Amino acid sequence: xxxxxxxxxxxxxxxxxxxxxxxxxxxxxxxxxxxxxxxxxxxxxxxxxxxxxxxxxxxxxxxxxxxxxxxxxxxxxxxxxxxxxxxxxxxxxxxxxxxxxxxxxxxxxxxxxxxxxxxxxxxxxxxxxxxxxxxxxxxxxxxxxxxxxxxxxxxxxxxxxxxxxxxxxxxxxxxxxxxxxxxxxxxxxxxxxxxxxxxxxxxxxxxxxxxxxxxxxxxxxxxxxxxxxxxxxxxxxxxxxxxxxxxxxxxxxxxxxxxxxxxxxxxxxxxxxxxxxxxxxxxxxxxxxxxxxxxxxxxxxxxxxxxxxxxxxxxxxxxxxxxxxxxxxxxxxxxxxxxxxxxxxxxxxxxxxxxxxxxxxxxxxxxxxxxxxxxxxxxxxxxxxxxxxxxxxxxxxxxxxxxxxxxxxxxxxxxxxxxxxxxxxxxxxxxxxxxxxxxxxxxxxxx
Amino acid sequence: xxxxxxxxxxxxxxxxxxxxxxxxxxxxxxxxxxxxxxxxxxxxxxxxxxxxxxxxxxxxxxxxxxxxxxxxxxxxxxxxxxxxxxxxxxxxxxxxxxxxxxxxxxxxxxxxxxxxxxxxxxxxxxxxxxxxxxxxxxxxxxxxxxxxxxxxxxxxxxxxxxxxxxxxxxxxxxxxxxxxxxxxxxxxxxxxxxxxxxxxxxxxxxxxxxxxxxxxxxxxxxxxxxxxxxxxxxxxxxxxxxxxxxxxxxxxxxxxxxxxxxxxxxxxxxxx
Numbered sequence: 001x002x003x004x005x006x007x008x009x010x011x012x013x014x015x016x017x018x019x020x021x022x023x024x025x026x027x028x029x030x031x032x033x034x035x036x037x038x039x040x041x042x043x044x045x046x047x048x049x050x051x052x053x054x055x056x057x058x059x060x061x062x063x064x065x066x067x068x069x070x071x072x073x074x075x076x077x078x079x080x081x082x083x084x085x086x087x088x089x090x091x092x093x094x095x096x097x098x099x100x101x102x103x104x105x106x107x108x109x110x111x112x113x114x115x116x117x118x119x120x121x122x123x124x125x126x127x128x129x130x131x132x133x134x135x136x137x138x139x140x141x142x143x144x145x146x147x148x149x150x151x152x153x154x155x156x157x158x159x160x161x162x163x164x165x166x167x168x169x170x171x172x173x174x175x176x177x178x179x180x181x182x183x184x185x186x187x188x189x190x191x192x193x194x195x196x197x198x199x200x201x202x203x204x205x206x207x208x209x210x211x212x213x214x215x216x217x218x219x220x221x222x223x224x225x226x227x228x229x230x231x232x233x234x235x236x237x238x239x240x241x242x243x244x245x246x247x248x249x250x251x252x253x254x255x256x257x258x259x260x261x262x263x264x265x266x267x268x269x270x271x272x273x274x275x276x277x278x279x280x281x282x283x284x285x286x287x288x289x290x291x292x293x294x295x296x297x298x299x300x301x302x303x304x305x306x307x308x309x310x311x312x313x314x315x316x317x318x319x320x321x322x323x324x325x326x327x328x329x330x331x332x333x334x335x336x337x338x339x340x341x342x343x344x345x346x347x348x349x350x351x352x353x354x355x356x357x358x359x360x361x362x363x364x365x366x367x368x369x370x371x372x373x374x375x376x377x378x379x380x381x382x383x384x385x386x387x388x389x390x391x392x393x394x395x396x397x398x399x400x401x402x403x404x405x406x407x408x409x410x411x412x413x414x415x416x417x418x419x420x421x422x423x424x425x426x427x428x429x430x431x432x433x434x435x436x437x438x439x440x441x442x443x444x445x446x447x
Numbered sequence: 448x449x450x451x452x453x454x455x456x457x458x459x460x461x462x463x464x465x466x467x468x469x470x471x472x473x474x475x476x477x478x479x480x481x482x483x484x485x486x487x488x489x490x491x492x493x494x495x496x497x498x499x500x501x502x503x504x505x506x507x508x509x510x511x512x513x514x515x516x517x518x519x520x521x522x523x524x525x526x527x528x529x530x531x532x533x534x535x536x537x538x539x540x541x542x543x544x545x546x547x548x549x550x551x552x553x554x555x556x557x558x559x560x561x562x563x564x565x566x567x568x569x570x571x572x573x574x575x576x577x578x579x580x581x582x583x584x585x586x587x588x589x590x591x592x593x594x595x596x597x598x599x600x601x602x603x604x605x606x607x608x609x610x611x612x613x614x615x616x617x618x619x620x621x622x623x624x625x626x627x628x629x630x631x632x633x634x635x636x637x638x639x640x641x642x643x644x645x646x647x648x649x650x651x652x653x654x655x656x657x658x659x660x661x662x663x664x665x666x667x668x669x670x671x672x673x674x675x676x677x678x679x680x681x682x683x684x685x686x687x688x689x690x691x692x693x694x695x696x697x698x699x700x701x702x703x704x705x706x707x708x709x710x711x712x713x714x715x716x717x718x719x
Contacts, residue, residue: 034553167571167572169573173563179544180542
């Protein structure tokens, strides 16, 4: 394994730049994603290319305010073109963006190839940026040699922070409900264009350091990941910033470290940042508490286990109504219930452990606690059947399945309300007796 | 009471007898790319009235509300809100958009949505304060879902969503409310809660113009009705205007000839 040499005045600045850029992008990216216009970041970061190329053509310099202004102008033109195209042709927004940005990007490529014959400008650099070079280009600020990128990206982050801080309310309102916003005098169009100009500004500022691919990733991915974790806008903004910064740091470290595992030299930080962001999104998708696959899978398993146990108890209760005190064998239960033998075994084992079932292989019967829980389940089931027939006028032949599904999620309060909403009938529509409430307040319902 | 003729001239009676009626509309025409959505619409809304706007799908009901609030450009016509253009009376108008017009998965709480009704009062860039939150909670209490204040909006039922919108309108403390189908797909309890709210608003001298789909409940819930199908078929007190003959006209034939001629016009212009 090759030894890795860290040079903190170099790597340190690269990480700072990456983080500044990631934070700036994620801040404005939040609102792009929530507006369903994620692609707009993509469109803008591509269509500033002809602006850059033209400015480069005229000034011959790769940096400087002309470059910045030209890119910004191109971005604003893009936004207006997309809106104009949409209004004129009633085209779908995604299609309008696709048309505008591919055309402008292609124009930019053509221009750059033309320009590149005369001067040194690499189209690859536009896509991937040159984060590796940013620490070298320094400004002397009050005796401190500070990389130029740190200054521009720092200013961008400050601007974005100020914008989101000051216009948080307005961004929230126009993003959530633009018609209402306009009706109370908050011009959704104005906020939209302000946001777009800032996205353009951010893209242009980040462009040189990290390239357009990473700008797109950082506009969209952190917010998408944050939305899997939380459901409050403030928290979404916080999480997306955290994840963006983490992706930036991880990106640089892994760009340096990972290739050495196979004996290669370090790779592009910007590329690895996008990969790291993707990896974080995947993790949030798996483990996120809101919509995480793992959490959902686990909850489904828990619920399935509860339903299986409920079904066993309710079956034994109904059996007991016909022939009291007869124990039921496992085979008998399995025959009556649509459960796999595995989940049946598990359910019975669990119920024996919680003390809701008594008995062994030769036969099981409900304990006192099990009887109470079973009685409430059956009560829920039959109350629901009564309710469906009486209140919803559903044919008695079609109520069983619904009641069967709902009995597992009906608690004591809901049962009390059902009892009030239905008639005083002691029998359910099929003629079975509705048992009285079993779980009294003093005894905690068994888990 | 309510003028029935679409040909009231604005300068014919510039002041009395109706100078400060909540809403007056003359000759309103709205067209999307030459296809008229509203055509020469004229009606007046008297103070403290509950007006149902009734008409088939595509009759231009939502467009009418949007045109009143300058949310959609109008081809011609004049609209006065309490005797002045909408832009000068904005604070006196509350709007309840269609429930489906927003994304209910948006990461905000019920309280956040209700607070939006106070944004105009709070102003650009100013923060939300404690007393604003108290007022939003009070409005939620009025519509009976104060306990849901901190719930994320994706966990709401349709009726609760509608109550949230209603609460947002209530905190606006407007004098004229424009509501786009507040009764669409809500549970019975919410429906009666909204009806009760409307009654209280009327008592307080407020006026509500409500797009409504359930014809059977019009006489029960409203005192005035505007029958709309691109043009105003009739408008006035429910007892006089809400007749089967007028309904026949509203829901009967659309103005197909009109559509045909505008389609032809569009085709011609394309070829030019």
